[in-house]
Amino acid sequence: MTDYFEDLLNAIRDLRQIMKDITYKLYRDAELTLPQIGVVAVLSEQGPCKVSSISKYLGLANSTVSGIIDRLVKKGIVERTRLETDRRSVVISLTEGSDQYYVKYKEKRDIFILEKLKDLNPSEAREMTDILLRLNGYLKDSRESH
Numbered sequence: 644m645t646d647y648f649e650d651l652l653n654a655i656r657d658l659r660q661i662m663k664d665i666t667y668k669l670y671r672d673a674e675l676t677l678p679q680i681g682v683v684a685v686l687s688e689q690g691p692c693k694v695s696s697i698s699k700y701l702g703l704a705n706s707t708v709s710g711i712i713d714r715l716v717k718k719g720i721v722e723r724t725r726l727e728t729d730r731r732s733v734v735i736s737l738t739e740g741s742d743q744y745y746v747k748y749k750e751k752r753d754i755f756i757l758e759k760l761k762d763l764n765p766s767e768a769r770e771m772t773d774i775l776l777r778l779n780g781y782l783k784d785s786r787e788s789h
Contacts, residue, residue, distance in 0.1 A: 655778075669751045675720075675744070678703070678711050683720065683737065687745035691724070691736035720744065 663677065670680050681701050686692060689700070698708045712735055715721040720741045726732040760768065 665752060665755060666748075669755065670748055676711075678707075679715055679720075680745075680748070682708065682711050682715060682735075683741070683745050686721065686735065686737045687742050691734045693732065693734060697735065 666680060667677050670677075675683065678701075682697055685697050685700050689696070692700075694705055694708050694712065697712075698705045701708065703711075712721060712723070716723065719738055721735055722738050723733050723735055726734060763771070
């Protein structure tokens with residue numbers, strides 16, 4: 644691997660950590676942990692899901708996600724529902740109004756990030772967008788092939 648590729652990999656890691664830090668900072672007022680934010684985000688974007696689907700999406704063990712969900716149930720943010728067709732299956736969903744946790748966060752996050760990006764000129768912004776879209780495509784293709 645050349646230095647450029649290592650630099651790219653390090654930049655991706657750094658960007659991921661920065662986004663996690665921003666997420667934590669913006670959600671701190673909601674009194675949710677980062678893993679709880681992750682579950683709320685998945686449910687907001689995907690709709691009701693089984694624990695296994697949430698686990699797969701977040702890259703966490705089912706037992707870990709179950710514990711996170713237990714705490715979110717106690718806070719009244721999510722609920723468990725048994726499926727009528729299979730009483731053994733449980734679906735996790737946001738309680739009414741709880742999607743606002745994610746909507747408000749996403750709004751705050753987008754405003755925060757856009758404020759930081761405003762110093763880019765349009766051609767720099769377009770170039771970065773093109774590169775990130777290509778990178779997303781490469782990584783998404785490899786994720787689906789494994």
